[in-house]
Amino acid sequence: MRGIRPRHKVVQADWGAYLGDRAARARSSAVRDFFATPAPAAETPIDEVPMVALDMETTGLDERRHAIVSVGMVPFTLGRITPARRRYWVVKPSRPLSGTSIAYHHITHSEIAGAPDFDSVIDELLPLLAGRIVVVHFRNIERPFLDAAVRVRRGEGVLFPMIDTMSIEARRYRQSLWARFRRWLGRPPVSIRLNASRARYGLPAYQGHHALVDALATAELLQAQVASHYHPQTPLGALWC
Amino acid sequence: MDADIMELRQHMSQFPPFNALSDALLDEVAGQVEVRYFKAGSDVLRLNEEARELCYIRSGAVEVYRRQGDLHNCLGEGDIFGHFNLLRDHKVRFPARAIEDTLIYFISDAMFIQLCEQDEHFADFVELERPRLETAARDQRQSNDMMITRIRRLLSRAPVMVDVDISVQDAALRMSDDQASALLVTRECSAQDARRFRDDQGRHRRIHGIMTNSDFRTRIVGRGLSAQTPVGEVISPALLSVQADVSIYEAMLTMLRNNVHHLPVLYRQRPMGIVHLSDIIRYETHSGLYLVSNIFSRLSVEGLARLAPDVRAAFSRMVQEGANSQMVGSALSTIGRSFVRRLCELAEESLGPPPVSYAFMVNGSMARNEQSIVTDQDNALVLDDTFDPAQHDDYFRRLAVFVTDGLDACGYTYCKGDIMATNPRWRQPLRVWKGYFRDWMTHPTPETLLHSSIFFDLDSAFGEAGLVEQLQDLVAGQAPHSPRFLAAMARNALNRTPPLGFFRTFVMEKDGKHNNSINLKRRGTAPMVDVIRIHALACGSKAQNTFERLDAIHQTRVLGSGVSDKLRYAFEFLCMSRLRHQAIDIEKNRTPDNNIEPENVESSERHTLKDAFQVLSNAQKFLKFRYPQPSANPSSSGHRERS
Secondary structure (H helix, E strand, C coil): CCCCCCCCCCCCCCHHHHHHHHHHHCCCHHHHHHHHCCCCCCCCEHHHCCEEEEEEEECCCCCCCCCEEEEEEEEECCCCECHHHCEEEECCCCCCCCHHHHHHHCCCHHHHHCCCCHHHHHHHHHHHHCCCEEEECCHHHHHHHHHHHHHHHHCCCCCCCEEEHHHHHHHHHCCCHHHHHHHHCCCCCCCCCHHHHHHHCCCCCCCCCCHHHHHHHHHHHHHHHHHHHCCCCCEHHHCEC | CCCCCHHHHHHHCCCCCHHHCCHHHHHHHHHHCEEEEECCCCEEECCCCECCEEEEEEECCEEEECCCCCEEEEECCCCEECHHHHHCCCECCCCEEECCCEEEEEEEHHHHHHHHHHCHHHHHHHCCHHHHHHHHHHHHHHHHHHCCCEHHHHCCCCCCEEECCCEHHHHHHHHHHHCCCEEEEEEECCCCCCCCEECCCCCEEEEEEEEEHHHHHHHHHCCCCCCCCEHHHHCCCCCCCEECCCEHHHHHHHHHHHCCCEEEEEECCEEEEEEEHHHHHHHHCCCHHHHHHHHHCCCCHHHHHCCHHHHHHHHHHHHHCCCCHHHHHHHHHHHHHHHHHHHHHHHHHHHCCCCCCEEEEEEHHHHCCCCCCCCECCEEEEECCCCCHHHHHHHHHHHHHHHHHHHHHCCCECCCCCCCCCCHHHEEEHHHHHHHHHHHHHCCCHHHHHHHHHHCCEEEEEECHHHHHHHHHHHHHHHHHCHHHHHHHHHHCCCCCCCCEEECCEEECCCCCEECCEEHHHHHHHHHHHHHHHHHHHCCCCCCCHHHHHHHHHHHCCCCCCHHHHHHHHHHHHHHHHHHHHHHHHHCCCCCCCEECHHHCCHHHHHHHHHHHHHHHHHHHHHHHHCCCCCCCHHHHHHHHHC
């Protein structure tokens, strides 16, 4: 389900300037505080960057029609993942839960019935992301859903640089010379979904579709990708998007 | 769904020592681990860097090295490393490198200490070899005490039950129909009766008593009662019974104390069966004691050979019932010596009385009382010094052929190295034997060292035991003063080394090679026996059994404190592991051997075996230092011996 075509045009934006501009113009306190915390600069070596793996389970793939059901995050660096500092929220979706999405991520109506609205999560979540680089697998879920959910509740959205482990896989296995050669041979494209990507690095298969487990799985994948393809001194700007 | 990452916890809960942690403690550990990925070939722990964490392998594989760069261990999924660093001075003494892409969970020093303090099993597991071996050996002893066979094992069928109101004639017919020698007589009772049970129809009943064959004789015919008398009037309401989980021994005592031959066996109040004294006797006939008396009643080699399956059965049962290696070893050796004795008796019956006195000497494992089910024969004849080859050797040659052929027929295969009384070299008068032994200790050569390691475990199985005792005395007297001999034996003992341990389905060798199976005798018990024999020779002990030798060594303080205990636990564990795998072979109708395959070794056994190998390896290294090659100058060698 995550293999759909990205709707947002990927631009290698000048994130530094964008973030400074947002910090100056933000109106709501949560958003202002988030942008006021300086994010690691583009030239910071990746092994010095504080990161946080983020995963959201949603009722569907379109942030205009679907809603967030759960959010999991695990802080980490290249040296260590710290599951002890994990956070996890189940939220009541603003739109009704369909039967198929229940089957998909195992969150039931009763769990959601007692859950808070995403609004109360914003004030906890944004400070935990501030000053860190968010790492996701397939940014076209987390980025638009988070932006839309904050925009609806606080009048302005949150966009910021992310490292996308799926995009790193795509660069290597979809756009590289090797990948084109494979295509030329008529071989099917390599899967860049989370578990398939992990398997290429010898990482164990996890029971997927729990936001917390997927966040941990994403953090491990980034460690493996950097260990395999990048020097630890690689500047952050070469990896984020 | 909650905020725990079940992945972490579930994985750790499958592997020792975490599998034995309480849920609360496991939650705490799993909740605090940190995670890092290591590419194949990268360092996980570097020599001399600060050590602050225990490492757990979630996936992949890691090699651990000694400071000098020798491979120390090879570990896979679920294994831990780094605890030695934490237990010492928090510096990495054993560096580690990922040999596959590896995911490591790190457990903090503080958490590690908490685990050691709060969980005894965890503390045992992570401490150096001895405690884990000790625990394993102790558990074996405990289970040995508890694992007494329960009486329910002897029950072959449900009891025949009749109502108190039926006539003794009907009861007799029931017994004939069911070929039962006893009936349980029951009656209806209330739902509150403390002794009630439900019968097949769901009615409440209780046992009224038992009616046996002999009751017809003594209580009915003897008293001239009518065949129509209700059974309830004949029998006395006796409530003697035992629970299904009491030991056979206890049930037997109950019978003897109350002078009865039948005993109802209950599970709570429900009758499970009736056990008869003959069931117990039949069961006992498979035991070693019965076998020995049976050996002596056999009149021919063929008759003896037919007992071979019984020896196997007795062996399997002892292992299953949790006997320790000393019990099994001495029982099998006793059985083996009994075969030798009976064969010697039969030989003398057919050849006539011996022309001069002799001792039939046994060597190797039978002399040490450490026989297993997989064994060949090592024996020799020690003859009186009045022996005249021209006159007498023909008799002893024929006796030797008779006994060794007989042993082979009974399952003790011929010795491949020809260490048998049929070999003229090993059929000699005492003075020649003394000459051999003295020469072997003064001028050790590779060949005589091999002979020493076989013949210096020696005992008399039949005949004039004093002849063999004199040889034992000679060895015990001369060996401690033969540094060259001891040094040569020590060097020789290093020829067979243990493996490092297991890694997945392989046996890991110290040079990093993998093997599919391991000969536990050649790579474990035999080298251990060699090591202990040398210490025993050095301290002039006459003991033959390895455990008794360890006792003697312990008293002379040849080894550092605690070392002989370590060796004892390691040896016991290696022996038991070998015996268990042989018992499994027999159970599965395979020919038992000394090989074990890693896939058949449980996780906990792997860890303990690895520790035992480590103890053996250290003991072998110590031999080189303890028994150095003396210099050519005899005075300096004497000095070294005294120091």
